Amino acid sequence: MISFLMSMLFYQRSDKAFTVEEINQFELMFSEAHQNGGLVNFNSVFPKYRFIDYIIQQKNAVAHGSNNMGIESFETRRQTLYNGKLVDAIFASKDGIWPIFYAVFDRGKLVSNFRNGCIKTRSKKRYYFFSLTKQTLDRNPWTTGMIYFMLSETFELTSTSKIYFDEWVSKQEVKPMLRLCVCKEDFEYINKISTHKQTESLLTTWFFYKLRTSLLRYLRKNVARSY
Numbered sequence: 001m002i003s004f005l006m007s008m009l010f011y012q013r014s015d016k017a018f019t020v021e022e023i024n025q026f027e028l029m030f031s032e033a034h035q036n037g038g039l040v041n042f043n044s045v046f047p048k049y050r051f052i053d054y055i056i057q058q059k060n061a062v063a064h065g066s067n068n069m070g071i072e073s074f075e076t077r078r079q080t081l082y083n084g085k086l087v088d089a090i091f092a093s094k095d096g097i098w099p100i101f102y103a104v105f106d107r108g109k110l111v112s113n114f115r116n117g118c119i120k121t122r123s124k125k126r127y128y129f130f131s132l133t134k135q136t137l138d139r140n141p142w143t144t145g146m147i148y149f150m151l152s153e154t155f156e157l158t159s160t161s162k163i164y165f166d167e168w169v170s171k172q173e174v175k176p177m178l179r180l181c182v183c184k185e186d187f188e189y190i191n192k193i194s195t196h197k198q199t200e201s202l203l204t205t206w207f208f209y210k211l212r213t214s215l216l217r218y219l220r221k222n223v224a225r226s227y
Contacts, residue, residue, distance in 0.1 A: 002163065003125060009206050010119065010127035011192055013097075018054055022046050026054045033178055040180040048186045052147060053096035055178065061149045062092035062168050065103030065182070069146045074174045081158050082117070082165045089169035092155055093118060098166060100187045101130060103145025111135035112198040115205050118166045126166075129209045134195040142184040149178035191217055 025044045033040040042048060055061050074090045081087060093099050098118035112133045119127040155168040184190055194212035196205040
């Protein structure tokens with residue numbers, strides 16, 4: 001019942017096994033990056049989120065997305081968890097798509113607020129939602145960003161529930177071991193971003209999320225046909 005409700009509200013993906021070709025390419029890029037200061041020279045026909053997933057799962061890592069391309073060390077700062085609790089921590093995720101949003105979304109063009117999340121279940125299903133105000137979306141709020149990989153040893157999942165936001169936090173300074181440059185085109189859900197009113201409730205945003213994204217895609221398609 002819960003999975004059905006989640007799939008009605010949000011976009012879903014499930015973990016897929018990595019192919020031999022993916023493994024060979026990702027291992028080569030990982031090895032080369034370690035020999036070249038940690039910056040990944042991405043050369044693959046596979047999407048970058050698959051590489052991020054691979055490093056997270058196979059190299060005991062978490063990922064953090066940022067507009068800042070030159071972070072050498074992460075320090076804790078006061079932030080708010082999804083449950084509203086304030087913590088002094090470094091945020092990261094064990095998901096390949098969610099950090100890309102934070103890397104390519106230009107926070108300097110934000111108007112009012114934005115809403116997003118990667119929600120996971122113990123059965124390893126993943127659900128996503130991404131919503132901006134119309135004023136923000138009209139400003140074309142996308143930029144080039146960086147995915148930073150850190151060892152997950154000091155990170156803890158912020159929830160023990162069966163359904164949870166994929167937030168991991170560390171309460172001590174951490175240095176990235178690997179970096180991957182990403183852009184708007186690398187964000188798998190770039191065409192599944194909805195718009196919400198600045199003052200509407202989060203529940204309203206969730207309830208109308210998929211309907212709004214479908215409507216936006218329909219409008220874009222018809223605009224393209226008119227040219």
